[in-house]
Amino acid sequence: MPDPAQEPIPLPQILEDREAREKCGVYGAWGVEDAGTHAYLALFSLQHRGQESAGIAATDGKTILRHADMGLVARVFDNDSLDRLNAHAAARPRVAGGAIGHNRYSTTGASKLENAQPMVATFGAGDVAVAHNGNIVNAAPLRARLEGAGHLFRTSSDTEVVLHLLSAASAAGDDDPLASALAELRGAFNLIFLFRDRVEAARDPWGWRPLVLGVMPDGRHAVASETVALDVLGAEFVREVEPGEIITLNDDGLSSRRFADAERPLAHCIFEHVYLASPASKIFGPRTVQNIRELMGERLWRESPAQADIIVPMPDSGRSAALGYARASGLPYREGIIPNRYVGRTFIKPTGKERAAAVRLKLNIVSDIVRGKRVVIIDDSIVRGTTTRAKMDQLRKAGAQEIHLRIASPPIRNACFFGIDFPSTKELVAANHTVDEIARLLGVDSLAYLTIDGLKDVVGQQGAPAGDYCTACFSGVYPIDVNGATARDALTKNC
Amino acid sequence: MPDPAQEPIPLPQILEDREAREKCGVYGAWGVEDAGTHAYLALFSLQHRGQESAGIAATDGKTILRHADMGLVARVFDNDSLDRLNAHAAARPRVAGGAIGHNRYSTTGASKLENAQPMVATFGAGDVAVAHNGNIVNAAPLRARLEGAGHLFRTSSDTEVVLHLLSAASAAGDDDPLASALAELRGAFNLIFLFRDRVEAARDPWGWRPLVLGVMPDGRHAVASETVALDVLGAEFVREVEPGEIITLNDDGLSSRRFADAERPLAHCIFEHVYLASPASKIFGPRTVQNIRELMGERLWRESPAQADIIVPMPDSGRSAALGYARASGLPYREGIIPNRYVGRTFIKPTGKERAAAVRLKLNIVSDIVRGKRVVIIDDSIVRGTTTRAKMDQLRKAGAQEIHLRIASPPIRNACFFGIDFPSTKELVAANHTVDEIARLLGVDSLAYLTIDGLKDVVGQQGAPAGDYCTACFSGVYPIDVNGATARDALTKNC
Amino acid sequence: MPDPAQEPIPLPQILEDREAREKCGVYGAWGVEDAGTHAYLALFSLQHRGQESAGIAATDGKTILRHADMGLVARVFDNDSLDRLNAHAAARPRVAGGAIGHNRYSTTGASKLENAQPMVATFGAGDVAVAHNGNIVNAAPLRARLEGAGHLFRTSSDTEVVLHLLSAASAAGDDDPLASALAELRGAFNLIFLFRDRVEAARDPWGWRPLVLGVMPDGRHAVASETVALDVLGAEFVREVEPGEIITLNDDGLSSRRFADAERPLAHCIFEHVYLASPASKIFGPRTVQNIRELMGERLWRESPAQADIIVPMPDSGRSAALGYARASGLPYREGIIPNRYVGRTFIKPTGKERAAAVRLKLNIVSDIVRGKRVVIIDDSIVRGTTTRAKMDQLRKAGAQEIHLRIASPPIRNACFFGIDFPSTKELVAANHTVDEIARLLGVDSLAYLTIDGLKDVVGQQGAPAGDYCTACFSGVYPIDVNGATARDALTKNC
């Protein structure tokens, strides 16, 4: 039991439990039958990267047809819209089937249809559509320069800046306008372009976000944010798109060129391993995310063991690490918390006395598993901490004798300028409190995080070299200058 | 009865009865309380000018909030959206209440949300929204020039070309970028701009479409397509916006400047008098449209009297002229045709034997009025002729002994490049048949149209000088060179 | 100008302008191809009788398929639902195509999907669907008796009482359970039943509402509320269904029996002539409603002439009578008021200063027609008077010098228990004020109503014998005892 002298510090209120940490998903392919349906399946498999909006664009060689709307892939597309996309792509005479797709993650302010991607535009060289995952750090000065030259913007999105750069380079007679445009960008970006005669896929020189290349059974290629999309499409994983590379898919097959040298060191987002990517994907190396997360759990036990009876994961995000922690510790792994799979965004939050009930609704405690036990709870990370505290209360009321919370990543203390929608640092509990304070805030008997070194050791052995990761959200060390931008500014206009 | 030797020439099929002839409606005001609600009421009063989409934009002095969607004003806005617009406009510190609005007319191909207006954009000088009624004849070369200079377009709309011109002129350091941009445009346009600190309303130098200025009881000004909007808002009519004039409404009140001399002769659209404008509006002069249409009916009797028992209007469009025709002739005016007010766009057209019933559904004949009678039917115009023929059949079956069809405007034989969405000339019955042939096609005993001279006489006495009208759809005389564009091309991208 | 000493008595507020006076529409046919589509067209033609909900039921000889929903016919049905109904009716082996349909009028309280008709049920003799137009005055005691016998009710509707009576009579082994059930009903009712093997159409012994029989070109029969439905279907009018008659349509064609003698005198609803029925329908006799309304206008002139310059109808309901009034008076008939066709139920009523504008929106005054004139305004009736007053204000502000209001029916002073949804007598302006008071309330220079004798003279000469009408809403003389029920009670559960 917590020392009565160490009363939990009151949190302002238990408000909002969705701590959005998602990222966009992108896809592109050329020469694929039923191009719309393939894109639809790929987007479905990447739905965990973005739930705000979804869209697909396809070309018949003359024009680009786009279908996009707010909401989940399942809501955005129906038989009619897929049929239209399939037919449009199939109308191209020689090699048909060019399409790209995009899932957008959820933000609050800029959540509107105008921002749904792919974004479509026309310029001197014809029509183009683009799907973008990332965040351009120098978008503001680029945009100012373009506005100074008379360019007219229709949205506040980074993505539109990229298209304007392309249009300007093209009008200026540049030999490779796309490469020239991309070379101006700083930040995290995967960009999939659809032109009338090709798909072009580019990855930033730092390799921030994952982007993989696969080959379909019929020899056609596809690019996607994660390997799970390749698995679903029946495609073999070929390799990652390299940092600074442009891959072109067209009637002649695949070709590659560079728009920039890869930066050294690279800046893979370590939070992809921690939370963002699907457990079944292989990113930044040959091992699955599930596997690496289990190893994080093992390392967490070695760094911060606990005297306890059982190990219980916070479902679903803590399950992989909890298995590793239990394995290393030899303590029993028990599923003592059952999530309610039906509580989503449309849940009406009661305002009266039922608020506590609403919080309880999200998780059901299996009482005869936790009652009277010393319980280790494993979760992947803590953002604001408000919902974690509510969950700890619920465990305590269900009879847990001791609660030892172990987090399989370091404290999140810094803004991300490269595409993760953390709340402002004011709201990040670890940016404002010590670990001891957080333990008291959450009302747990002990709290420990995985160390940055521990995390880097694990990913360094199983993923990319440890030095090739961006750990800014944990360490505050930003791989590139962020120009004094605030995270909020950055994020109001990103992917 | 028609001569058996003159069998009706079979029409290919009774295809589409909506012969869209609508035009957009625009509105703007500055400093008006509940700015969104006022715009909403104005758009409701101008709904007859466009039913495809509706939108309102308002500014708080810093940003522009837009709400627009497909469908009728009644569908697009609800309490929430109006409250948001009102609150946004009310947030401006000194003089609040800047808003503009737009009703878009219905076309088939380009009917989509992306084209709903007002259109919003950002450029070097800040945000701007624009509502556009008209058609820019030289949009294509202007766009080509802009694309050549690296401009990126997001839609195929003329309206976006205008904004790019403004942005380019602004970036080039022009003293009056708006005036410079407008001076480049040829064609029909009323453009209402909303900036953060003002509304600017411009009318093309030919004065193609009506645009009026009114003053509210509290001294604030408003501009709108027709005087009925002023009536609804309780505003006094001040004057027309002059051809070639820009009117600015801002915190200091009203000011005016010219971006071009008025063209001589002017080119008021004579079809506004015939069909487009509300009967209760005063356009191109001090008389109401209702009044002028009655006079067209009187003139039509003098030009083409008929030996008949009764005068029956085709409701609702032929009623005004029928009253004039009856008055001049001394023959009884009878309401022998009752329209079904519920048959709109969502009506499911049966494909089997019920097609004939579906045609009958639109009008009910009052049989004891027409049976055994020699009937003069008055309508305002004929476009394709297909639905007119079905109506004539129905009258005949209801027992009309003779049918004399009189049309209160000349035959429509030519495309409009200035904003009216006539079908292609292939489908215009009068472009392909003589009046005698049309009479046979329609199965009527006699047919006569008002002459162009007759029409010009009437409007010349009651509206603007006869020479100040564009009569191209009737006469084929286009006031300006139309650059070889086809009507279809023009219309796919206009207002 | 009104005498300053006679200031308008302030009305509490301008509340609700829709003064619902609609009635249900019913239809039934047997052996008709595309049975669903035919019912759909019939309901469309009867839409003026009810806009709250619509429904069609069809049988395949084994089961009954119903599609019904809230809203206009155009909204309730789409291609899918019509296809399903057509296919279901077509599946009957020998003679296919049995279907009935129903439009429900709008009330406020009981406006819900459960009450949408046709109502479907199952009892000992199989499935049945019923469409009902009317109001059963003795529904409450019948229901009490049935509940006492253990019957369970699922709605508060009169219509369900009818089905329970049928079920009880059937279980009791009655020879003609339908006739026995109908014989128990007192009040106004047209009931169209769909059984697996037939349609049966019954009309109350008083003949309150119109119900007509027609024959299709292929010899099949149809019944419908008004002849306009027959016109649309291409059916010939045969005769009215007689008061107290049941008409059966089945595989053998048409047969008829009586469930009751016709009451003498009959009780045709005179308000059908005044307002409810379509101008193009013939009801209660061989003349169209349009024709009779014109004669009411002529009679109104003879009873209450006015010294005036022009006659202006209140569109659309006053147009027929205004033509008659103008014809009799020799004064010019002018269309000085233009209705806004887009202001319907979804209009958002402003709450602030814009309320006045919202009232103005419904009608536009053609100023150069009314300005400086002595105007006679003709309307069909006045219910609450609130909207009429707003319209008179608007005319005055548009410059009418004198306003003489003439109403082509007597003052409505009494509740209707037979199916018209008048507001409570507290809200009926003529139930609480003298004609002089009403004139002052409305702010008109003179006001006159058609007399009851005048109205009866006109319908007596052109429709049914004058004594065969129910005039209760005007005269307070109820043809049958209404059991102390209040109009509100009655109406919460009717058609």
Add this chain to the structure above:
Amino acid sequence: MPDPAQEPIPLPQILEDREAREKCGVYGAWGVEDAGTHAYLALFSLQHRGQESAGIAATDGKTILRHADMGLVARVFDNDSLDRLNAHAAARPRVAGGAIGHNRYSTTGASKLENAQPMVATFGAGDVAVAHNGNIVNAAPLRARLEGAGHLFRTSSDTEVVLHLLSAASAAGDDDPLASALAELRGAFNLIFLFRDRVEAARDPWGWRPLVLGVMPDGRHAVASETVALDVLGAEFVREVEPGEIITLNDDGLSSRRFADAERPLAHCIFEHVYLASPASKIFGPRTVQNIRELMGERLWRESPAQADIIVPMPDSGRSAALGYARASGLPYREGIIPNRYVGRTFIKPTGKERAAAVRLKLNIVSDIVRGKRVVIIDDSIVRGTTTRAKMDQLRKAGAQEIHLRIASPPIRNACFFGIDFPSTKELVAANHTVDEIARLLGVDSLAYLTIDGLKDVVGQQGAPAGDYCTACFSGVYPIDVNGATARDALTKNC
């Protein structure tokens, strides 16, 4: 590897993967503040028991207000509907807050709004609403008897039969009409009634489905299908409602009476332990479902061990048993299959070559966990087997060396007449094939099911006595005569 001589027997096709096995959820309470919101939270917690429709009824002491619609709880209710229900319940003068709720499970044929519950009706004793979970075996003869007595039915639902019995008993002057009506029913039923002055909750004499009683912090009682609903509401579990008992909640608190003796032996549905109930609920005894399922897994190991490298659960339904199996075996528990949480009912099933991709979409295999391994897959049950086979194929393609499938319940070989929506026995794979055949059909190296004795041992020790369970779906031994009804017949009209 399967013996080449034992080629998988081709299954007709991989059609439909949702093998609906859900059951309804019910709730009732009296005297609870914000009665609608409490019901909403309870329904949310019981959502796993039914996803087709949801509804809540509340009373103000005079009338019953119901809100129900198709779809998930999250879709059916919004702030407006909950506010209305809360306000209606709060309007009762003395003790306010009576409400009941219902989730309906999904079937295909009878899936329509008319069947959404609670069902509301009126009879001699006033209004009543009822929420029903179960299936009445003798509904058909009861209904025939009632129809013979003149009762009129509005739906094909069992639930309406119950209300008719209540109405008939009430009209017959029975002392306790509810008890008399319930005494006539045979089968599985939990019935929650809402009257104007009380809630009454009844459970069938066999105790088929779980129904629990809890007490809120303020002393008020609530009944619900499972204890998870009590947990969410913050209520303490008191006891199960007893088989044959009626519990009344009214202004005086709680009272109880019996309408029948409990049947001996009882007939608790053993499939609730296997699949239906929430892992966090305690049903038929003091242990959680999660706990018992783990023990089933342990028993399964002892009955059917496998020579293997890892134990992998089929998520989410096989997870509990897999943990028990792994624990007993000492083999590593690995999460090698990741479900896609976004593939729900609205997923568009591709018809072409993408069908295989669509199957893969539901699960992602963590390849470096299963590759080259001898894998034991644990699932809770097999119904049709078609989707299981697709999943085994996917595992094999991901590199699993051997697949040993273990099912934590016996083969399902018989129809359920008591409320579980199994497909027809023709489609139940175990009703038509031996275990060896099924292994070949599924393409697995070995297959074993838990024995009936093993299952009964586990539940007998941890739940109710082993003899008090209905095991008909496994054993074919039906606790009561099912009157020759087929499962399909039964299910078209149940809960």
